[in-house]
Amino acid sequence: MEAAKMNSSRSRTFHAAMHPWLAMGHLTPFLHLSNKLAERGHRVSFFSPTKTISKLESLNLYPHLISFVPLVVPHVDGLPLGAETMSDVPPSMAPILAIAFHSLQNHVEALLLDLKPDFVFYDLAGWVPSFTRPLGIKSVYHIIFSAATVAYFLVPSREIQDDDIKTKMRLMSPPPGFPPSPLNLHLHELHAISFWARKNENTGLSLYDFLSTSMKQCDIICARTCREIEGPYCDYLESQYAKPVLLTGPALPDQEVIVTHPLEEKWANWLLGFKPGSVLYCAFGSERVLRKDEFQELVQGLELTGMPFLVALKPPSGAATTEEALPEGFEERIRGRGVVHGGWVQQPQILAHPSVGCFVSHCGFGSMWESLMNDCQIVLLPHLEDQCLNSRILTGGLKVAVEVERREEDGWFTRESVCSAVKAVMDEESQIAAELKANHCKLRELLSTDGLESSYMDNFIKKLQDVMIMSSD
Numbered sequence: 001m002e003a004a005k006m007n008s009s010r011s012r013t014f015h016a017a018m019h020p021w022l023a024m025g026h027l028t029p030f031l032h033l034s035n036k037l038a039e040r041g042h043r044v045s046f047f048s049p050t051k052t053i054s055k056l057e058s059l060n061l062y063p064h065l066i067s068f069v070p071l072v073v074p075h076v077d078g079l080p081l082g083a084e085t086m087s088d089v090p091p092s093m094a095p096i097l098a099i100a101f102h103s104l105q106n107h108v109e110a111l112l113l114d115l116k117p118d119f120v121f122y123d124l125a126g127w128v129p130s131f132t133r134p135l136g137i138k139s140v141y142h143i144i145f146s147a148a149t150v151a152y153f154l155v156p157s158r159e160i161q162d163d164d165i166k167t168k169m170r171l172m173s174p175p176p177g178f179p180p181s182p183l184n185l186h187l188h189e190l191h192a193i194s195f196w197a198r199k200n201e202n203t204g205l206s207l208y209d210f211l212s213t214s215m216k217q218c219d220i221i222c223a224r225t226c227r228e229i230e231g232p233y234c235d236y237l238e239s240q241y242a243k244p245v246l247l248t249g250p251a252l253p254d255q256e257v258i259v260t261h262p263l264e265e266k267w268a269n270w271l272l273g274f275k276p277g278s279v280l281y282c283a284f285g286s287e288r289v290l291r292k293d294e295f296q297e298l299v300q301g302l303e304l305t306g307m308p309f310l311v312a313l314k315p316p317s318g319a320a321t322t323e324e325a326l327p328e329g330f331e332e333r334i335r336g337r338g339v340v341h342g343g344w345v346q347q348p349q350i351l352a353h354p355s356v357g358c359f360v361s362h363c364g365f366g367s368m369w370e371s372l373m374n375d376c377q378i379v380l381l382p383h384l385e386d387q388c389l390n391s392r393i394l395t396g397g398l399k400v401a402v403e404v405e406r407r408e409e410d411g412w413f414t415r416e417s418v419c420s421a422v423k424a425v426m427d428e429e430s431q432i433a434a435e436l437k438a439n440h441c442k443l444r445e446l447l448s449t450d451g452l453e454s455s456y457m458d459n460f461i462k463k464l465q466d467v468m469i470m471s472s473d
Helices: 002-010 024-039 053-059 091-102 105-115 128-135 147-153 165-171 193-197 207-217 227-241 255-260 265-271 292-304 330-334 347-351 365-372 385-397 415-426 431-447 452-472
Strands: 015-019 043-049 066-071 119-122 138-143 220-223 245-247 279-283 309-312 338-341 356-361 377-380
Touching: 015 024, 015 105, 024 043, 024 053, 024 066, 024 365, 043 053, 043 105, 053 066, 066 105, 105 128, 119 128, 128 138, 128 207, 138 207, 138 452, 147 227, 147 385, 220 227, 220 452, 227 245, 245 452, 265 309, 279 292, 279 347, 292 309, 292 330, 292 338, 292 415, 347 356, 347 365, 356 365, 356 415, 365 385, 365 431, 377 385, 377 415, 377 431, 415 431, 431 452
Parallel strands: 015 043, 015 119, 043 066, 119 138, 138 220, 220 245, 279 309, 279 356, 309 338, 356 377
Antiparallel strands: none
16 A cells, blocks of 8 residues: 555655756756656646747747746846846846845745745745745756866865965865866866855855855756766765755757757758768857957867858857957958857857767867767867866867867967867877777777667656655655
């Protein structure tokens, strides 16, 4: 009788609310998880800024089960009128957007009180557990970065107290007890330490304090990864926080989205003009803005390769368009074999195109998975700390990519180093290229194993249902 009750409870559907940080790099993976839950019959209330909903609707594969709940992002001093997400502001305005985000607390609490979901998934909304616990709603801290990054930075044994040189030197190595790995940082890669360490005038907490406390207070930690890639880092996190770290699976791109939303005709036709595996595709995500000198050095490095290329980058700082920032004479020299585009493109569809043979990436976590699941060779030019650690996983641990060489003291890269990295992976006679390709092929086959991703998601849902059972006893 008890076993029948358990099986019945585990087959019950649940209602989850999603409250991600206001950036497309957070909203999109939360929606990806929502699709996986809805695929199995679970209901989702997805909190999103009002105008941003239109950008997400095409990615909602189950509109009968996933409902968007609009949030009106309040205007605060210093924030441009109408700004809703990090796509609307320069990276330097992230702290101001965070103030607007945290101003939504009362509204979000009222919504949860009305919706009464079983679970709330969040990341930077660290105040969520303080009012979900009295309501009997389980709070789930959803890691959308690599588990390795969180384990490296956000564990109780890590000390981030200030942004002086001692703290920076400590952060160049993993924290105590960290599993053996190729992960480390260079001094020039510690861009955001002052941001992480700076105390907020109102709360007295730094971002590091806030996030680590959020993980301590939540009921469950879940990570958008799999044991095949990050098993030791997940185990380390679990031991550090003494609570379950559930894995949602390898976060692979939705093939249905690729099929139902084919590549835009102008890009498909352009790519068809080149032989299979010959085109370089370069993109650094929706938020990365290069300096003009970096932008020019990068595109000239791709020009030096002599290969066809498609670059999708935001205009560099100080430029209204990518065209006005291009080096003198560049467009004439690369006409017919190169395109530099300053707008949004369908990255999964481009990477899946047979003409694309190399992905020059910043190694954001989403792009990392997309690169692993396609045939193209991988060249990495990371910027932020999490991207640098992701890059070390791919180059040092898995040996499926190369990283562009940079100057140690300031991280500067040259057009020659960009060209050299690309040629190292695209040279058909190169032993390095052959080894990387073979390793990549084996890993892609493993991640593509029939049932691998669905087994992760089924197990993840079963464990959430177990939590529901325990809560109802």
